[in-house]
Amino acid sequence: MPLVTSKELFKKAYEGGYAIGAFNVNNMEIIQGIVEAAKEENSPLILQVSAGARKYARPVYLKKLVEAAVEDTGLPVVLHLDHGESFEICKACIDDGFTSVMIDGSKLPFEENITLTKKVVDYAHEHGVVVEAELGRIGGVEDNISVGEREATFTDPDQALEFVERTGVDSLAIAIGTSHGAYKFKGEPYLDFKRLEEIMKRLPGFPLVLHGASTVLPEFVEACNKYGGSIHSAKGVPEEMLRKAASLGICKINIDTDLRLAMTAMIRKYLAENPSEFDPRKYLGAAREAIKEMVKHKIRNVLGSSNKL
Ligand SMILES: O=C(CO)COP(=O)(O)O
Numbered sequence: 001m002p003l004v005t006s007k008e009l010f011k012k013a014y015e016g017g018y019a020i021g022a023f024n025v026n027n028m029e030i031i032q033g034i035v036e037a038a039k040e041e042n043s044p045l046i047l048q049v050s051a052g053a054r055k056y057a058r059p060v061y062l063k064k065l066v067e068a069a070v071e072d073t074g075l076p077v078v079l080h081l082d083h084g085e086s087f088e089i090c091k092a093c094i095d096d097g098f099t100s101v102m103i104d105g106s107k108l109p110f111e112e113n114i115t116l117t118k119k120v121v122d123y124a125h126e127h128g129v130v131v132e133a134e135l136g137r138i139g140g141v142e143d144n145i146s147v148g149e150r151e152a153t154f155t156d157p158d159q160a161l162e163f164v165e166r167t168g169v170d171s172l173a174i175a176i177g178t179s180h181g182a183y184k185f186k187g188e189p190y191l192d193f194k195r196l197e198e199i200m201k202r203l204p205g206f207p208l209v210l211h212g213a214s215t216v217l218p219e220f221v222e223a224c225n226k227y228g229g230s231i232h233s234a235k236g237v238p239e240e241m242l243r244k245a246a247s248l249g250i251c252k253i254n255i256d257t258d259l260r261l262a263m264t265a266m267i268r269k270y271l272a273e274n275p276s277e278f279d280p281r282k283y284l285g286a287a288r289e290a291i292k293e294m295v296k297h298k299i300r301n302v303l304g305s306s307n308k309l
């Protein structure tokens with residue numbers, strides 16, 4: 001089974017009211033933990049690579065590791081560029097054999113975002129690759145933001161329709177209150193589901209993407225802190241909100257922070273409990289196992305993508 005695009009996967013996900021997990025990958029253990037979970041759950045899967053991941057691992061290593069994962073498991077995997085900020089990085093990934101790229105022009109004015117996205121879409125589609133874009137700002141911590149501020153940063157439903165029509169993009173990341181990292185909300189978690197429904201109404205059947213969708217699982221934060229870490233006031237998106245988003249038009253749910261926390265918690269725990277151990281395979285093996293169990297939980301209980309192959 002070669003790498004696949006997300007076209008058919010999103011269509012089935014939309015119709016079935018579930019979402020496909022898009023997990024960020026940076027090294028072999030993370031990739032193995034995720035694909036082993038998807039294999040056991042019989043679930044479709046998106047592996048995504050950020051510019052930072054490419055810089056850390058170097059592009060050829062990640063590409064070959066993902067190819068190895070596909071060969072080893074036989075899973076249909078989408079290889080996706082996360083938050084590409086220029087035409088050049090999108091082109092490099094398309095030329096490298098990625099099946100999906102994100103062009104993130106969300107920091108640009110609306111017209112410039114359209115122009116850049118359209119340029120990537122034209123190149124990608126010529127090469128059989130699909131494109132995700134972003135409209136609205138998926139920011140940092142949002143504390144009791146006013147309606148005016150929300151209007152300025154959250155995705156405008158009418159603009160979303162115009163953006164999709166004018167760019168021909170395949171999926172769209174929207175801002176409805178999530179943010180990247182482990183500190184998503186200072187007060188009560190809040191997602192603007194009314195806005196999501198308004199966007200869906202204008203774009204029926206069109207796949208939407210939720211970034212910043214880690215739940216920041218308390219068990220991993222607690223383990224980090226128990227074994228020497230210092231992570232305070234961390235808060236993620238509650239699982240029931242993700243389930244609701246998946247049952248609406250959200251077809252792709254992005255998860256990175258939960259992988260980082262699972263890995264760090266396990267390495268801290270393992271080394272604290274085995275102070276004389278210095279074989280990296282031991283603590284990285286424990287981390288890989290924790291990632292696998294966490295991803296299985298997400299697939300089965302949050303995304304709803306078990307047995308959807
Ligand atoms: O959106 C993400 C990657 O694009 C990851 O979000 P989290 O930081 O919530 O895991």
Ligand SMILES: O=C[C@H](O)COP(=O)(O)O
Nearest residue numbers: 024050052053083180256
């Ligand atoms: O959206 C951000 C992802 O979590 C990737 O993070 P990164 O750019 O540090 O690799």
Ligand SMILES: [Zn+2]
Nearest residue numbers: 104106134138
């Ligand atoms: Zn962005």
Ligand SMILES: [Zn+2]
Nearest residue numbers: 180211212254
């Ligand atoms: Zn993101």
